[in-house]
Amino acid sequence: MPPSDPSAAGFFDAHCHLGQPAASVGWQVLCGTSEADWGAVLQRAASQTGAEPGQILPMLGLHPWQVPAASSRWAEQLESLLRSHQAGLGECGLDFAHEDADRAAQEAAFRLQLRWAQTLHRPVAIHAVRAWGRLIDLLREEGVPAAGAMVHAFGGSPETARTLQDMGLYLSFSASLLKPGRDRLRAALAVVEENRLLLETDGAADLAAVIVEAARLRGVPAEELAARTCENGKRCFKELMA
Ligand SMILES: [Zn+2]
Numbered sequence: 392m393p394p395s396d397p398s399a400a401g402f403f404d405a406h407c408h409l410g411q412p413a414a415s416v417g418w419q420v421l422c423g424t425s426e427a428d429w430g431a432v433l434q435r436a437a438s439q440t441g442a443e444p445g446q447i448l449p450m451l452g453l454h455p456w457q458v459p460a461a462s463s464r465w466a467e468q469l470e471s472l473l474r475s476h477q478a479g480l481g482e483c484g485l486d487f488a489h490e491d492a493d494r495a496a497q498e499a500a501f502r503l504q505l506r507w508a509q510t511l512h513r514p515v516a517i518h519a520v521r522a523w524g525r526l527i528d529l530l531r532e533e534g535v536p537a538a539g540a541m542v543h544a545f546g547g548s549p550e551t552a553r554t555l556q557d558m559g560l561y562l563s564f565s566a567s568l569l570k571p572g573r574d575r576l577r578a579a580l581a582v583v584e585e586n587r588l589l590l591e592t593d594g595a596a597d598l599a600a601v602i603v604e605a606a607r608l609r610g611v612p613a614e615e616l617a618a619r620t621c622e623n624g625k626r627c628f629k630e631l632m633a
Contacts, residue, residue, distance in 0.1 A: 402617055403624035404598050405563040405589035406482070406516060406543040409435060418624055420591075421447050422482040422516055422543075424454035426465055433476055448631040449476070450516050452483040452504055455497045466503055473511055479631055480508040480536070481516025482543065485529075488520045498529060505533040514539035514628050517560075523551045527558075535559050539627040544593050545579060552579040556587045561627045563589035566596035568604050577608055589627065590620045 402417040409421065409431055423432040429451045436449035451472055453461055462468075472478065483504040485497050508515040515536045519526045530540075541561035545552065552562055562583050567576055580588075590601050602620070606613040625632060 401621050402598050403621040404592050405624050406591035406593050408594040419447050422450040425457035448628050450479040450481040452481040453500050454482050455484055455486040458496050458500050479514040480504045482518050484518035485522035486520040487522040508536035512538045517542045523547050538630045541627055549579045549582045552582050561587050561589050563591045565591050565593045566601050
């Protein structure tokens with residue numbers, strides 16, 4: 392399945408950002424990260440033509456890296472955009488990779504976004520790095536948004552993958568699968584149920600290459616995995632489908 396294969400129209404890229412080519416791959420979940428790009432995400436989604444094979448699914452969120460720089464009005468602004476546009480929540484989450492990360496501020500921002508996902512019935516895209524225990528705690532306390540919830544660029548253990556999918560989350564894998572020495576990541580990919588699996592470019596990869604590698608690791612035909620992850624994506628993000 393070469394990257395130029397016309398079946399690319401059926402591909403579902405479960406996580407990307409502005410600044411990459413438009414939806415030649417089919418469906419794209421386009422995530423905002425701060426007040427600075429929410430307007431542009433909505434504009435890109437609104438500018439797509441009906442002739443395109445896929446669709447851009449817009450998501451608006453405050454990324455954990457952007458929490459320290461957010462203005463005092465971010466929450467008010469985000470809630471108002473969500474109420475006036477059919478967009479999902481994301482990307483949001485927890486990233487404790489840096490020692491000086493303000494964990495309390497990240498958790499407060501994430502809780503708020505989980506609550507909007509619940510009350511407005513929107514899907515949520517979660518970023519989680521070195522914060523798996525707290526992620527699971529917060530999801531248990533706030534509840535997993537019923538409209539659809541996914542962890543993007545999953546990088547946790549197989550045990551964490553099992554826990555999250557048992558809670559009803561989808562798990563998305565990125566081009567990290569293609570890097571050498573990622574045995575734990577490959578082991579996590581192996582435990583994900585076929586109806587919970589998503590694949591993504593994260594804006595920096597060829598989706599076909601990710602599909603081919605994930606299919607090889609799971610021992611299934613690439614075409615089958617492409618179709619399966621496309622069905623899963625449409626189910627997880629159904630609230631955003633036209
Ligand atoms: Zn991202």
